[in-house]
Structure formats: structure tokens, C-alpha cells
Amino acid sequence: MAVSTTGSKILNNVEAVRETLYEAMKNDDRTVILGEDVGARGNVFLITKDFINEFGAQRVIDTPIAEASIVGIAVGMAMEGLRPIAEIQFADFIYPAFNQIVGEAAKTRYRSNGEYTCPLVIRTPYGGGVRGALSHSVSIEALFYHVPGLKIVAPAFPADIKGLLNAAIDDPDPVLFLEHKKTYRLIKGEVPEGHYTIPLGKADVKKAGTQLTVVSYGLYVHWALDAAKQLEAEGLSVEVIDLRSIRPMDRTTILQSVEKTRKLLIIHEDNKFGGIGAEISAMVAEEALFSLDAPIRRLCAPDVPAMGYAEPLEHEYMSSPAKMAEAMREMVKF
Amino acid sequence: MAKTDTKAKALDRRGLTDEQLRQMFRNMLLQRQLDNRGFQLNRQGKVPFALGSEGHEALQAGAAMAFERGKDILAPYYRDLGLALGIGLTPYEIMLSIFARAADHNGGRQFPNHYSSKAAGLMSFSSILAAHIPHAVGAAYAIKYRGEAGRAVLVTCGDGTTSEGEWHESMNFAAVHKLPLVMLVENNEWAISTPLDKQMGQPEIWKRAAGYGMPGKRFNGFDPIETYEAVKEALDRARSGGGPSIIEGHCYRFLAHSTDDNDMTYRTKELVAEARKNDPVPAFEHRLIEAGVMNAADVEALRKDVLRETNEATDKAEAMPYPQASDLYTHLYEGAWQPWQ
Numbered sequence: 001m002a003v004s005t006t007g008s009k010i011l012n013n014v015e016a017v018r019e020t021l022y023e024a025m026k027n028d029d030r031t032v033i034l035g036e037d038v039g040a041r042g043n044v045f046l047i048t049k050d051f052i053n054e055f056g057a058q059r060v061i062d063t064p065i066a067e068a069s070i071v072g073i074a075v076g077m078a079m080e081g082l083r084p085i086a087e088i089q090f091a092d093f094i095y096p097a098f099n100q101i102v103g104e105a106a107k108t109r110y111r112s113n114g115e116y117t118c119p120l121v122i123r124t125p126y127g128g129g130v131r132g133a134l135s136h137s138v139s140i141e142a143l144f145y146h147v148p149g150l151k152i153v154a155p156a157f158p159a160d161i162k163g164l165l166n167a168a169i170d171d172p173d174p175v176l177f178l179e180h181k182k183t184y185r186l187i188k189g190e191v192p193e194g195h196y197t198i199p200l201g202k203a204d205v206k207k208a209g210t211q212l213t214v215v216s217y218g219l220y221v222h223w224a225l226d227a228a229k230q231l232e233a234e235g236l237s238v239e240v241i242d243l244r245s246i247r248p249m250d251r252t253t254i255l256q257s258v259e260k261t262r263k264l265l266i267i268h269e270d271n272k273f274g275g276i277g278a279e280i281s282a283m284v285a286e287e288a289l290f291s292l293d294a295p296i297r298r299l300c301a302p303d304v305p306a307m308g309y310a311e312p313l314e315h316e317y318m319s320s321p322a323k324m325a326e327a328m329r330e331m332v333k334f
Numbered sequence: 335m336a337k338t339d340t341k342a343k344a345l346d347r348r349g350l351t352d353e354q355l356r357q358m359f360r361n362m363l364l365q366r367q368l369d370n371r372g373f374q375l376n377r378q379g380k381v382p383f384a385l386g387s388e389g390h391e392a393l394q395a396g397a398a399m400a401f402e403r404g405k406d407i408l409a410p411y412y413r414d415l416g417l418a419l420g421i422g423l424t425p426y427e428i429m430l431s432i433f434a435r436a437a438d439h440n441g442g443r444q445f446p447n448h449y450s451s452k453a454a455g456l457m458s459f460s461s462i463l464a465a466h467i468p469h470a471v472g473a474a475y476a477i478k479y480r481g482e483a484g485r486a487v488l489v490t491c492g493d494g495t496t497s498e499g500e501w502h503e504s505m506n507f508a509a510v511h512k513l514p515l516v517m518l519v520e521n522n523e524w525a526i527s528t529p530l531d532k533q534m535g536q537p538e539i540w541k542r543a544a545g546y547g548m549p550g551k552r553f554n555g556f557d558p559i560e561t562y563e564a565v566k567e568a569l570d571r572a573r574s575g576g577g578p579s580i581i582e583g584h585c586y587r588f589l590a591h592s593t594d595d596n597d598m599t600y601r602t603k604e605l606v607a608e609a610r611k612n613d614p615v616p617a618f619e620h621r622l623i624e625a626g627v628m629n630a631a632d633v634e635a636l637r638k639d640v641l642r643e644t645n646e647a648t649d650k651a652e653a654m655p656y657p658q659a660s661d662l663y664t665h666l667y668e669g670a671w672q673p674w675q
Contacts, residue, residue: 032479058479059479063507064503064506064507064510066499066503066506066507068468068499068500068503069468069471069500069503069504069507071468072465072467072468072469072471072472072500072503072504073468073469073471073472073475073504073507074472075468075469075472076409076457076468076469076470076471076472076473076474076475076476077472077473077475077476078472079457079458079469079472079473080407080457080472080473080476080477081476081480082472082475082476082479084472096499099462099465100465100468100500103460103462103465104460104462104465104469107460108458109665109666109667109668110443110665110666111440111443111444111448111450111458111460112439112440112450112458112665113438113439113440113441113443113664113665114664114665115439115450115451115452115458116450116452116457116458117668148666148673149666149667151667172667172668173667173668201675202675247673248671248672248673248674248675249673249674249675250674250675251674251675252675283674
């Protein structure tokens with residue numbers, strides 16, 4: 001980890017998650033981490049490497065391979081005063097825990113009329129572009145963003161990861177924290193020292209522009225920024241918004257941008273049908289239809305279960321900076 | 335079917351005082367009265383739904399007597415009226431839940447019998463079977479992690495729930511960490527319409543404990559004293575660092591699954607009548623009288639008192655207001671909430 005003189009240091013996304021978890025474990029002994037291979041192995045991406053030596057096996061819990069109860073046990077811990085951080089090793093493995101997340105964690109406060117609460121963070125790596133095949137590459141956000149009682153975060157930059165993970169850990173309600181695997185070591189950036197939070201539900205304009213609003217999150221924010229830079233060289237001005245939070249979602253930032261650029265392109269790695277882009281499209285149509293100079297467009301994954309393992313199948317599924325640049329050009333020139 | 339052989343032996347009270355025996359019996363009478371009241375209110379069109387636990391009275395009265403108030407945690411399921419009463423919930427609280435009034439712990443949001451009381455140590459739960467068992471395990475983990483000796487979690491379920499994956503996952507995790515947990519299975523032989531022999535190839539659930547490396551025990555759930563002893567033994571072991579156990583009490587579901595079920599579509603009157611021959615409520619009454627703990631006049635007075643308390647609770651709860659329509663929107667998250675910000 002390089003340390004700069006400005007009170008910040010350069011971290012990649014894995015290091016940002018790791019540092020934030022480490023500080024949470026240091027600062028609050030109610031915090032426990034549980035999941036598959038989080039202890040002795042230190043997580044399959046080495047995010048919690050050596051935590052077990054420093055904090056002990058009581059706080060860094062190598063669980064049996066049983067996702068429903070990883071989340072369910074964390075719910076019980078949260079109901080009885082601990083601050084668990086549960087890990088699902090890959091987002092693809094979260095399906096067995098669906099009821100514990102949707103039926104239990106999200107409803108604990110509501111069903112008990114506020115008597116019991118569930119301050120729980122569920123972290124999970126998601127996303128493709130890593131030859132992860134059908135079961136190590138999915139995006140899961142659309143399955144959960146329909147659910148009142150949950151909060152969902154999917155930051156893409158190290159500084160955002162730290163601020164939002166701190167906010168998720170401090171939050172009194174369950175938060176699903178999504179980490180894009182391909183960004184883990186690919187993306188580096190300055191991260192402020194010490195404890196800070198970024199409010200859940202606030203998007204961030206990563207690049208200002210005037211002719212088109214692009215809304216994205218995760219890996220595709222980075223690719224959208226690459227594409228927007230290409231267009232800048234062509235004299236075309238694109239604004240790129242990183243949602244960061246999916247539930248709650250930042251209507252204000254999206255609408256302010258659309259009112260300015262009058263065009264909206266939504267890009268996400270998850271499937272198009274019923275995805276996050278559908279909700280954003282509907283919101284903008286309801287709130288700002290007459291500000292638009294072009295139909296809203298969504299650039300998303302095709303309607304197949306996930307990307308195949310074979311290189312051409314993954315390539316076909318994933319978007320790319322070039323495909324994004326092409327869609328942006330068409331929108332600006334519309 | 336469990337058999338309660340009451341006449342052959344004198345009352346073996348296993349350390350229970352006369353007062354505790356009377357408390358257990360009162361709990362059993364109250365369960366039956368409140369159960370009946372729920373069904374009556376449903377047939378009168380006053381409440382849309384009711385669940386009964388007739389047949390579970392002895393098991394729950396005995397288990398509740400082993401529960402230590404202010405220390406232990408109860409993670410029950412929806413057929414645990416007697417456990418809720420036995421650890422301190424009042425008939426009025428039960429009736430608030432049946433009438434779905436605003437003052438109910440759940441604010442009228444959940445079905446009846448889905449109790450929740452932080453004050454009583456009763457964990458909130460949903461209708462989704464086995465989903466609460468990992469919660470109990472998490473609570474037991476918290477107790478052990480904080481080093482709170484002398485505390486344990488009592489988690490209950492019916493026989494049907496033991497087929498769920500989360501039941502297995504929970505037992506496995508509890509065994510790995512030797513958690514202060516007691517899994518109390520109330521085996522009433524029916525999962526709505528599905529009998530035991532269609533639920534499992536080996537019908538003695540307690541025997542599964544050996545597979546997890548923990549103690550297991552079966553007891554007669556029609557006998558509150560035997561139940562008390564089995565639950566107390568398991569809770570004491572859990573409280574003193576001896577780890578989890580699976581104990582199975584055998585009882586019977588005398589009523590249909592709920593007011594929305596017609597059990598005559600899948601079992602016969604004769605079968606239920608046969609089971610009722612071992613009805614634990616008159617059986618325990620008989621034993622208490624035989625042992626001189628109560629006489630017939632005491633029992634009659636107790637019945638009247640239980641009816642009075644049920645009537646008062648019914649009237650008082652019925653007179654309470656429903657939640658407001660605006661209450662639909664509260665307690666989703668901490669603070670005000672909109673999905674769009």
C-alpha cells in the first residue's frame with residue numbers, strides 16, 4: 001500500500017474492502033465476520049487474510065458450506081446485539097439464502113413493529129469478465145432491489161467502497177454490499193485515512209458533460225468513463241453518473257443531469273428485462289418525460305441466464321468500452 | 335402415539351413444588367381456553383384466522399417451567415401458545431395478537447400466534463418454517479461469544495419443520511460451536527395433512543442428534559413433568575457449557591392445522607378420537623387430584639378463573655383500536671424512508 005503525504009493512500013478495491021473491515025473489527029468487538037473460507041484461508045480473494053490470527057476464530061468464523069444459515073445465523077446474531085458481517089463467497093451462491101435475506105432480514109424490523117432490528121451487512125463478490133462461467137459471474141442486484149427492507153450498495157471505486165462499507169456497517173438495517181470481482185485488483189485510487197462514511201443512496205457524477213447522461217454502476221462505470229473519454233476526443237460531451245447505491249437510489253442526481261443533457265443512456269451488466277435500468281427509465285419517464293430529446297436507451301446484458309465459460313460466450317454477454325462508445329455516439333447525435 | 339399411564343404410579347414430581355405443578359396445570363387450562371376462544375371468534379366472523387395448539391398443552395407447560403425468565407431466550411414457532419404464556423406473555427397480549435390490534439407487539443402485522451417480545455426474551459419469527467432456527471443459533475452464538483454463562487436458547491419446531499434444510503444447517507453449526515442451544519421438537523405427527531411416514535424414513539427425530547455429535551432424547555410430551563425434566567436437563571447442560579441437544583416430545587395435534595384447514599379431508603374422526611383418549615389436560619388433572627396437589631373444588635375454581643381471565647382479555651383486546659392505515663409505512667427501516675432519494 002503506497003502512502004501519500006495528503007492523508008490518503010492508494011488502494012485497490014480489494015485493499016479498500018480489507019482495510020475497512022479491519023478497522024470495523026478493531027473499533028467494535030460486536031463485529032464478527034462469518035462465511036466460507038474467511039478464516040484460515042482469509043477469503044478466496046484474501047480480503048480477510050490473517051484476520052483470524054489477530055481477532056480470533058470466535059470473531060472470524062469459517063462456516064460450514066451452508067449459505068442459508070450463514071445469513072440466517074447472522075440475522076440471529078444481529079437480533080441479539082452483535083454486528084455481523086456475513087460473506088457469501090460468490091454472489092452466484094446467494095440463492096440458497098434468498099429467504100433469509102428477503103423473508104427474514106428485510107422483514108425483521110417491520111414484522112416486529114420495531115421491537116427487533118437486523119443490523120447486518122452481507123458482502124458478496126459479483127460480476128463477470130473474469131471467465132467465471134455460469135456460476136461465478138452473475139449480477140444479482142435485480143433479484144433483491146424489489147425488496148423493501150433491504151438496502152443495496154454496489155460501489156466501484158476504492159474511496160467509495162470504504163465510505164459506503166463504513167456506512168453499511170454503521171447502518172441499523174440490513175445492507176447487501178456488492179463488490180465487482182473484476183474491479184478488485186484492476187481499479188486503484190486514493191482512499192482517505194481514518195473513518196469516514198458516504199451516505200447510502202447518493203450517486204456520484206464521475207465525469208461532467210452536457211450532451212448525454214449515462215447512468216451505470218460497478219465495472220461498467222469504469223468502461224463508460226473510458227468510452228466517454230473517447231467521445232470527448234471527438235468533441236462530444238457525456239456525463240457519467242455512478243449510482244453507487246441501488247436501493248435507495250438517487251433520483252435527484254439523475255434528474256438534475258437529465259434536465260441538463262436531455263438524453264439518458266443506462267448501462268448495466270445485469271439482464272435488461274426487469275433490471276435496474278427499467279426502474280430508472282420508468283422514474284425518468286414519470287418525472288422528466290418532456291425534458292427528453294431522445295428515447296431513453298438501455299445497454300444491458302442479453303436475456304440469457306449468465307455468461308458462458310468459453311471466451312466467445314463471455315465476450316458476447318459482456319459489453320465493452322467500444323460498444324458503449326457506439327451507443328453514446330448514437331444517442332448524442334440523435 | 336404416546337401413552338400416559340397415570341393410574342399405575344404415584345406422582346413423581348421431579349423436584350417440582352405444588353405451586354409449580356398448579357402453575358403448569360393453570361397454563362394448560364388457559365391454553366385450551368384461549369385456543370377455543372380463537373376458534374370461536376373465527377366462527378363468529380370476528381377474526382379471519384386462528385391457530386390452535388390443542389394436544390401440545392402439557393409439552394409447552396412443562397417446557398416453559400424449565401425456561402428461566404430474564405435469562406433464557408425463546409425462539410418459538412406458531413404453535414407455541416403455552417410456551418408464550420409460560421414465559422410471561424399475558425392472555426391480553428395473546429388476544430391483541432388474535433384481534434390484530436395496534437397495541438399487539440407486532441402492531442397487527444403478523445398472523446395470530448406469531449408472538450414477539452423483547453422484554454420476555456421471545457424472538458420475532460415469521461411463518462416460514464425453520465427460518466427461525468438459524469436465528470436461534472445466532473442468538474446462542476452471541477451468548478457464548480459474550481461469555482454470558484447461565485444463559486441458553488430454547489428453540490422449538492414441529493415435526494414437519496425438521497425436513498427443512500435450515501433445520502439441518504442449524505443443528506450442524508450449533509454442534510460445531512457447542513452452542514448453548516436446545517432444539518425442542520414438538521412431534522404432533524402431522525405437517526398439515528402429511529403424516530410422519532411421508533415426512534421421514536426414520537420417525538424418531540431425536541436419533542438424528544447422534545449424527546450431529548450431540549445428545550438426543552425422546553420424552554412423552556403428554557406428560558408435563560416428564561417434559562419439564564427433559565427440557566430442564568437439556569437447558570442446564572446448555573447453560574453450563576455442555577453444548578446443544580435435540581429433544582423430541584411426542585404429542586398430537588387434536589385440531590385441524592388452522593381455522594382454514596379441514597382435517598377430515600386427510601384423517602378420520604376415529605383416529606383423532608383415539609388420540610384424544612390420552613388428552614393431557616384431564617390426565618394431568620387426574621394425577622394432581624390423585625396426588626392431593628389439588629382437589630375437585632380447586633380445579634373447578636381454577637377453571638372459572640381461567641374462563642374469567644380469558645373473557646376479560648377478550649373484551650379488553652376487542653375494545654382496542656386497529657392500527658391506523660398510516661401504520662403500514664412505519665418501522666420499515668430506522669427513520670423515514672423512500673426508495674428514491
